Amino acid sequence: MSGLDVIKDRQRHMWTIGDYAAIAEMIEGASEAAVDRAGAGAGKRVLDVATGTGNAALIAARSGASVTGLDLTPKLIEIATERAREAGLEAEFIVGDAENLPFDDDSFDCVTSVFGVMFAPHQQRAADELRRVCRPGGRIVTCAWTPTGLNGRMFGLIGANMPPPPEGFQPPVLWGTEERVSELFAGSEVSVETLMVPFEDDSIEEWMARNERILGPTVMAKEVLEADGKWDSLREELTALYAGANEATDGTMHVEAEYLLAAIDVA
Numbered sequence: 001m002s003g004l005d006v007i008k009d010r011q012r013h014m015w016t017i018g019d020y021a022a023i024a025e026m027i028e029g030a031s032e033a034a035v036d037r038a039g040a041g042a043g044k045r046v047l048d049v050a051t052g053t054g055n056a057a058l059i060a061a062r063s064g065a066s067v068t069g070l071d072l073t074p075k076l077i078e079i080a081t082e083r084a085r086e087a088g089l090e091a092e093f094i095v096g097d098a099e100n101l102p103f104d105d106d107s108f109d110c111v112t113s114v115f116g117v118m119f120a121p122h123q124q125r126a127a128d129e130l131r132r133v134c135r136p137g138g139r140i141v142t143c144a145w146t147p148t149g150l151n152g153r154m155f156g157l158i159g160a161n162m163p164p165p166p167e168g169f170q171p172p173v174l175w176g177t178e179e180r181v182s183e184l185f186a187g188s189e190v191s192v193e194t195l196m197v198p199f200e201d202d203s204i205e206e207w208m209a210r211n212e213r214i215l216g217p218t219v220m221a222k223e224v225l226e227a228d229g230k231w232d233s234l235r236e237e238l239t240a241l242y243a244g245a246n247e248a249t250d251g252t253m254h255v256e257a258e259y260l261l262a263a264i265d266v267a
């Protein structure tokens with residue numbers, strides 16, 4: 001076990017606390033784009049890595065594909081399984097690690113990961129696993145927040161205020177750059193698009209209060225920093241970040257968070 005593996009325990013905790021299902025509803029558009037670019041449909045075998053509550057997996061299942069969703073966090077896999085049951089969709093959901101996929105080589109035609117594999121600490125190992133299980137001629141599609149976009153800057157502010165990560169840590173938002181994705185999938189053709197996810201609320205203050213309740217990274221930052229009296233200053237910085245990005249002029253909030261969608265054609 002490497003020192004970076006501790007990040008996986010933190011990830012599991014971070015996405016268990018709060019109410020991730022409510023966040024997943026807000027970012028479903030990215031899963032629609034990912035499944036579309038992956039070319040999922042009837043007759044295709046699709047794997048959604050770090051599926052969370054199953055957004056991309058369920059969209060792919062609705063297209064007629066044969067779908068497996070995998071995630072590190074048991075609570076989210078339970079929710080994904082329940083969502084599939086309620087929608088009458090066939091999809092298999094399993095708990096697992098993007099860095100050690102429990103599938104044979106070339107098992108899938110399409111592999112998607114929406115704001116998911118970016119959080120695996122051994123980036124190259126995870127990328128190699130995605131490529132290993134995708135058949136030659138198949139397609140991998142990843143979505144990741146860009147470092148300079150709103151969510152990239154939000155993660156940057158939280159990271160700068162939290163205790164330092166273990167040695168060798170690479171920021172997840174590197175997956176939001178064409179350079180890093182091309183490096184991780186060297187030898188495959190990579191094409192990218194820069195897209196946006198909109199977030200809306202009644203006000204910036206309402207958004208901040210909501211994030212403190214439901215968004216794992218914010219809930220965890222508050223949990224860690226409040227005891228040392230350091231939460232209030234980070235909260236102010238985050239409030240200023242959203243206020244600066246706000247496009248609404250009527251007191252409500254409309255912000256857009258940039259992400260990189262990368263389509264990797266496996267040779």
Ligand SMILES: C[S@@+](CC[C@H](N)C(=O)[O-])C[C@H]1O[C@@H](n2cnc3c(N)ncnc32)[C@H](O)[C@@H]1O
Nearest residue numbers: 024050051052071072073097098114116119120
């Ligand atoms: C922001 S959520 C995205 C979930 C989902 N793809 C969506 O679009 O809503 C990040 C997800 O990555 C999962 N995750 C983090 N590290 C992982 C790993 N090493 N292997 C599998 N899943 C992981 C978390 O459990 C969480 O569900």
